[in-house]
Amino acid sequence: MSLERFVGSIEKIAHPVSRFFNFGGVGFLCILMLLVMAHVIGRYIITFPIPGSVELIEFLMILVVFLGLAECAVHRGNVSVDLFVEQLPKRVQAVIDAFTCLCSVGIVSLITWQSAVQVKLLWESGHVSGVLHIPHWPFAVVMVFGWAAFSLVLVAHFFEYLGRALRK
């Protein structure tokens, strides 16, 4: 019972955060589409290429990709191979899911941590974009938040599976 409540309280944080990030990502996706369109028009129709459009597109991609990670996990949208586990009894399925989910939490947390290290390294290195001289590190910060929210969602899933495995 208390485990379920625990899952509920993690989800109470994780889900709104994921949704919020995802809506941010939607906004950047629209900007991305318009920017690519403007880039094409600028290049071919009025022969006035937008300066730095390629690097802006790349920065927007970081925002779109990493802001969507958590929401995708909330909807269990990540590809997996269902065939074998599906045939097993529900209890066994829950045990297996808890185990693989723990593995997932492990790797995603490691990536979150290393992304945070990357922020520090990028900050120290002074790496900037070629034309507009925009620093790279703020985008790495967004990446850290994206992975962190992803791992939070996975933690909630893990306890949920654990609850199912332990249920009498």
Add this chain to the structure above:
Amino acid sequence: MNPFVIGLIFIGILLILLFLRMPVGLAMALIGFIGFAFITNLGGAYGQLRIVPMSIAANYDLCVIPLFMLMGSLAYHSGLSHDLYCGAYKCVGDLPGGLAIATILGCCGFAAVCGSTLATAATMGMVALPEMKKYNYDPALATGTVSSGGSLGILIPPSSIFIIYGILTEQSISRLFISGIFPGILLASLFITVICVQVKINPKLGPPSERIPFIEKLRAIKYMWPVLTLFLVIMSGLYMGVFTATEAAGVGAFGALLAGLIKKRFTRQNLIAALLETMRSTAMIFVVVIGAMIFGYFLTASRFTTELANFIAGFNLSRYVIFAGIIAVYMILGCLMDTLAMVILTVPIFYPLIVKMGFDPIWFGVVMVLVTEMGVITPPVGMNVYVVHGIAKDVPMFTIFRGAMPFFIMMMLCVVLLTIFPQITTFLPNLMGG
């Protein structure tokens, strides 16, 4: 320890995790990380974890993924698929088996703006199955047509699997797209042929609908123009080297938005639904690609693929025998796995082998897409069959698999044709020059 053995062990562990239902991208990242640490050092493995995700996401070329996804989503939510079917129905509906042929044509059309097999099968199923039921089509033929026709979704460009293949192998995505056009048309013609043959043998399978006057047939163009225009703009731009793939995708997404707005198809709800769907599939694909890259670096560091190539070369077999072996592996995996998972898992292993044997990488990409697509209609895991079963709940799964069988044979025939006449694939991209 021998790197080959290390590689083999870690691939084994990866397969176990995959069959335990761990998300493919995360499983590959995990095994890639542990394997890299094992072979080189922990610091280097941590390095890959922090370098790969950002360098994959911040990549101008990979921007094609969200943009083509967006184009497909917008096309779907604005009801373009329904229009296409209506148009095709007007043209060929009054022939014997005409509705099935119209379904294949509709799939072709939708495939030209959508990069996903499932979406193609699902949307066409939604509009075509009720019609075919109305005219007393044989359920096996009807459902078999829809589930197989969906596979045109990734053979005809744009195509998510071509994009992934292009990324993993550093082949030009534009060229891959262009090279998929003729094989896609070939496969569609084979599908139509097999429908005609079946109906010829047993006319009760697909009775014709009432006659449609010629003038009505001409009006069909009204339904087709947005998709045709979009496809022509994108492909001719890619072909002439005017667009990069990313630019084409941007134009496509914007064009789909424009077409939907002109036809007044968008509401706030379905526009947001299209955007959310795009975000979700983008995140899904990037997790998979990031995982595949981390795993790929491990395979490279272990020199597994090099050793595998030497090992196989040691047998002195004809390269076509080895090619047939690879195709067989794909067919077996196709029975068990999702297309994307399969491509991500196998390309880093097989691709170096294929190149070393002197096969054309673009040609192999097309053949591989075709072979992996057979998997969506083979039991026990046939995603398109599941989807169609979801739409036509009264048709037993077995019937759908049976109905898809003739189409499966046509796909095999298509692989054989592409192998004997690689020009079908390479002709157009070679004309592009460069």
Add this chain to the structure above:
Amino acid sequence: PVSAAEKPIELSLNHLFPEVSWFHKNAVLPWKNLVEQKSKGRLKVNIYPSGALAKSTTMYDAVKAGAADIVLDAGPYYIGRFPMSEGTQIPLLGAKSSWVASRAWMDLYDEFPELRKEYADVKLLWLFSQGPGQLFTRKPVKKMEEVKGLIVRAPGGIGDIMKALGASPVSMPSSESYLALSKGTIDATVFPGEAIATYKLYEATKYVTMSNLYVQWFFVAMNKEKYNSLPKDLQKVIDECSGTVGTDIVGKAWNDADKVGFELGKQKGMEFIYLSPEEQKRWEQQVAPLANEWIKSMEAKGYPAKKFVDAMRKAIEKYNKQLAGK
């Protein structure tokens, strides 16, 4: 002599050129062989071409972390990270070949601690330059006025040079320039001479303006811990194979490749336009503000930029004389 039980220490060398490239065959392989031979087989260099272990633009991070032991990548991908090194990219300083520029930079590397400090995270083996960039055009360009208005493929900082000369730069992958040039999507592109053979440029265009526009800097770096973990005598082997030894291997290879490119271009009927000394001076004056700007902004940050550029000009002059015919 190596005892049967002693296994060689393996080093991974990750570089950005494809396995089929002349660079792989004529620059990377000879260096590998030199190292293996000098170490009497106790070092084994495994080459990973085409960035197989870490992509271009991430290689410096990868070698720092230890994902690769040695990397070879282009410096200009790392904007803002090597401010002093970026000074080597000042256009039209007159280096006549890859070898000349590379040797000049190695002199600077020994002279300026500020430059050495930029590579403090790694064990820098050597710096080198690609062959001087020339202008490939669809119409002949003999004067600066004819550059005006051309759409030129020129990546990154080279774009600024082209802008200063009056052209409008666009950036696209080098592999796509053949198609874009032959279809007329762009009017011109910049490349070193070897590209004539590598990208079959003679099929796409006919005119080359020999202007030695720019040079591009590359670094070869080794993971510090890996270097420190080697026995002293093997460290010495690495030392003896880097610095000017490495520079000479790559510089010579690039010179040869450029020559092959120019020869092939001549055979295929390309027209090579050499700028007159006065015209060359005009181009140099036109882009001079770029150098002054760089010096000014760097001096403001406390770098000895003026001294650096002067030393570079002097070194280039010296090696232009020494290595001219080679």
